[in-house]
Amino acid sequence: xxxxxxxxxxxxxxxxxxxxxxxxxxxxxxxxxxxxxxxxxxxxxxxxxxxxxxxxxxxxxxxxxxxxxxxxxxxxxxxxx
Amino acid sequence: xxxxxxxxxxxxxxxxxxxxxxxxxxxxxxxxxxxxxxxxxxxxxxxxxxxxxxxxxxxxxxxxxxxxxxxxxxxxxxxxxxxxxxxxxxxxxxxxxxxxxxxxxxxxxxxxxxxxxxxxxxxxxxxxxxxxxxxxxxxxxxxxxxxxxxxxxxxxxxxxxxxxxxxxxxxxxxxxxxxxxxxxxxxxxxxxxxxxxxxxxxxxxxxxxxxxxxxxxxxxxxxxxxxxxxxxxxxxxxxxxxxxxxxxxxxxxxxxxxxxxxxxxxxxxxxxxxxxxxxxxxxxxxxxxxxxxxxxxxxxxxxxxxxxxxxxxxxxxxxxxxxxxxxxxxxxxxxxxxxxxxxxxxxxxxxxxxxxxxxxxxxxxxxxxxxxxxxxxxxxxxxxxxxxxxxxxxxxxxxxxxxxxxxxxxxxxxxxxxxxxxxxxxxxxxxxxxxxxxxxxxxxxxxxxxxxxxxxxxxxxxxxxxxxxxxxxxxxxxxxxxxxxxxxxxxxxxxxxxxxxxxxxxxxxxxxxxxxxxxxxxxxxxxxxxxxxxxxxxxxxxxxxxxxxxxxxxxxxxxxxxxxxxxxxxxxxxxxxxxxxxxxxxxxxxxxxxxxxxxxxxxxxxxxxxxx
Numbered sequence: 230x231x232x233x234x235x236x237x238x239x240x241x242x243x244x245x246x247x248x249x250x251x252x253x254x255x256x257x258x259x260x261x262x263x264x265x266x267x268x269x270x271x272x273x274x275x276x277x278x279x280x281x282x283x284x285x286x287x288x289x290x291x292x293x294x295x296x297x298x299x300x301x302x303x304x305x306x307x308x309x310x
Numbered sequence: 311x312x313x314x315x316x317x318x319x320x321x322x323x324x325x326x327x328x329x330x331x332x333x334x335x336x337x338x339x340x341x342x343x344x345x346x347x348x349x350x351x352x353x354x355x356x357x358x359x360x361x362x363x364x365x366x367x368x369x370x371x372x373x374x375x376x377x378x379x380x381x382x383x384x385x386x387x388x389x390x391x392x393x394x395x396x397x398x399x400x401x402x403x404x405x406x407x408x409x410x411x412x413x414x415x416x417x418x419x420x421x422x423x424x425x426x427x428x429x430x431x432x433x434x435x436x437x438x439x440x441x442x443x444x445x446x447x448x449x450x451x452x453x454x455x456x457x458x459x460x461x462x463x464x465x466x467x468x469x470x471x472x473x474x475x476x477x478x479x480x481x482x483x484x485x486x487x488x489x490x491x492x493x494x495x496x497x498x499x500x501x502x503x504x505x506x507x508x509x510x511x512x513x514x515x516x517x518x519x520x521x522x523x524x525x526x527x528x529x530x531x532x533x534x535x536x537x538x539x540x541x542x543x544x545x546x547x548x549x550x551x552x553x554x555x556x557x558x559x560x561x562x563x564x565x566x567x568x569x570x571x572x573x574x575x576x577x578x579x580x581x582x583x584x585x586x587x588x589x590x591x592x593x594x595x596x597x598x599x600x601x602x603x604x605x606x607x608x609x610x611x612x613x614x615x616x617x618x619x620x621x622x623x624x625x626x627x628x629x630x631x632x633x634x635x636x637x638x639x640x641x642x643x644x645x646x647x648x649x650x651x652x653x654x655x656x657x658x659x660x661x662x663x664x665x666x667x668x669x670x671x672x673x674x675x676x677x678x679x680x681x682x683x684x685x686x687x688x689x690x691x692x693x694x695x696x697x698x699x700x701x702x703x704x705x706x707x708x709x710x711x712x713x714x715x716x717x718x719x720x721x722x723x724x725x726x727x728x729x730x731x732x733x734x735x736x737x738x739x740x741x742x743x744x745x746x747x748x749x750x751x752x753x754x755x756x757x758x759x760x761x762x763x764x765x766x767x768x769x770x771x772x773x774x775x776x777x778x779x780x781x782x783x784x785x786x787x788x789x790x791x792x793x794x795x796x797x798x799x800x801x802x803x804x805x806x807x808x809x810x811x812x813x814x815x816x817x818x819x820x821x822x823x824x825x826x827x828x829x830x831x832x833x834x835x836x837x838x839x840x841x842x843x844x845x846x847x848x849x850x851x852x853x854x855x856x857x858x859x860x861x862x863x864x865x866x867x868x869x870x871x872x873x874x875x876x877x878x879x880x881x882x883x884x885x886x887x888x889x890x891x892x893x894x895x896x897x898x899x900x901x902x903x904x905x906x907x908x909x910x911x912x913x914x915x916x917x918x919x920x921x922x
Binding site for chain 1: 381384387388391392394599600
């Protein structure tokens with residue numbers, strides 16, 4: 230749940246923050262030949278979104294695996310005793 | 311070979327491919343028909359979701375809109391991709407774990423209410439039908455322009471194809487055809503834009519080319535950055551700046567609300583959600599969310615480049631030209647009425663923005679009938695001939711009707727011709743447009759069919775129906791839905807195109823809140839959920855109707871109808887939240903179920919849902 234919350238905060242900051250709310254401020258800077266706010270709105274936000282879902286899928290897979298080994302360990306202990 | 315011969319070749323080849331794939335994947339039971347037997351690998355499902363999601367609007371319309379809007383076009387890019395983050399993180403894995411066939415199915419079982427199921431069913435049907443009509447228009451445009459067949463015949467060919475592979479293979483057939491369609495559409499989109507980027511800037515990666523210096527010898531503005539050139543031309547001709555934020559109607563509030571409404575709407579679209587039911591387990595649902603967005607991003611990251619290049623070519627190849635200098639793509643497209651020129655008498659075409667009122671000469675026919683437009687042109691001719699004494703200036707009338715500039719839908723299709731690319735590339739784009747429209751149409755038709763055959767007939771009317779009966783009914787309803795969608799495509803009611811853009815607002819204000827509450831709260835029961843859905847979609851629907859069709863002012867903080875779904879969603883959450891403490895909590899069984907979907911999954915997934 231903490232992970233979900235964290236990812237959604239990044240999602241909001243990059244997508245809605247850099248892409249929309251701060252676009253005019255960021256447009257003063259140039260990045261790869263683009264005004265930065267414009268770049269976030271048309272490229273940066275999308276790249277960030279892909280990375281966010283990748284992090285989510287990876288972390289959840291690891292959590293699942295750890296929980297499963299924990300559960301198996303508990304089951305094994307119960308069987309032993 | 312000519313463009314037309316290449317187009318016939320490509321369209322013929324891709325259509326045979328789709329039919330072959332569908333034949334290999336035909337199915338015999340409802341599990342296969344609705345959710346492809348839950349055996350689709352994550353990467354294939356991601357690809358199919360991408361094709362399902364990227365409609366004719368993404369392929370044909372989006373880059374064109376960005377081209378005309380500049381910075382504000384980013385709302386579509388961010389909105390339609392950002393929604394996937396919500397979907398993948400908040401909804402998809404949990405819905406998959408709950409394990410039902412459709413979205414109304416989840417709503418009905420979670421809130422233990424036939425009314426909730428029925429309301430969700432109506433929302434799903436409404437959203438899907440408006441959406442599918444837009445796809446058929448896309449099919450019609452491609453056929454009319456490239457194969458020079460009648461729009462009616464074009465739509466019938468497209469419908470026949472979808473009919474065959476959807477009834478044959480159901481979700482399984484559709485899924486594997488969509489995988490094939492993904493490859494066709496992504497190649498058709500990326501190859502031309504890379505070729506143009508290379509030609510114009512010497513940089514084959516369009517995402518970088520867009521920010522690069524224009525190098526082509528003799529090209530307008532050579533030696534300067536493309537975006538700087540665009541901004542300079544825009545200022546010169548009275549258009550709003552291409553890269554500056556918050557120009558014209560697109561103030562900060564509107565950009566914010568529209569982006570958010572599109573994001574949340576994406577996460578609530580039934581035909582996208584249902585794709586996550588086709589995979590083996592929750593882990594696969596998470597991974598297919600990632601693959602889907604990755605595959606989608608290939609097109610969405612290229613679209614802004616397409617937009618900028620198209621803008622550059624449109625202005626340079628038309629503005630200031632006399633009749634004999636106009637490029638051939640203009641001649642062919644002007645026959646369709648999607649781009650027309652009303653001269654002011656000097657014989658030179660002038661393409662101008664709102665900053666220079668009364669000077670623009672480039673328009674589109676839009677929803678005017680042929681007779682209406684001919685009336686305007688003959689009045690205009692008379693006005694020219696008599697030096698303004700008789701007749702009327704057609705340009706003034708067109709501007710009053712808000713028909714300035716070319717139709718956004720033609721830019722992607724016309725761009726390879728603008729840049730003089732090879733004939734086979736132009737034909738490839740046509741095949742890609744068809745793939746995008748057909749893949750989305752088939753996914754939507756399946757939602758319609760499963761809503762009626764499964765949610766309505768089996769779960770509400772005849773719970774004792776046998777497997778064979780249900781499968782037969784599914785095939786019949788998909789057939790009927792195909793025919794209705796075809797008729798809507800041939801005789802589009804005037805409001806369809808607009809309604810498609812609003813489908814997101816409706817999805818945002820109805821499904822998204824109810825799904826989030828259903829998953830993350832054990833307390834919310836049937837009454838608040840139904841009240842929330844009805845008030846959310848009711849508010850959004852009323853606002854759209856009143857502002858768009860009855861000319862009421864944008865009374866809600868000046869928010870335009872496209873962004874109002876954001877407020878509708880808040881209304882939905884608020885109503886459900888306020889009512890919850892006063893209403894009966896759900897039964898013990900449902901509470902347990904809701905709690906269990908948030909637990910980590912077991913080694914082997916439970917398999918088919920319990921209630922069947």
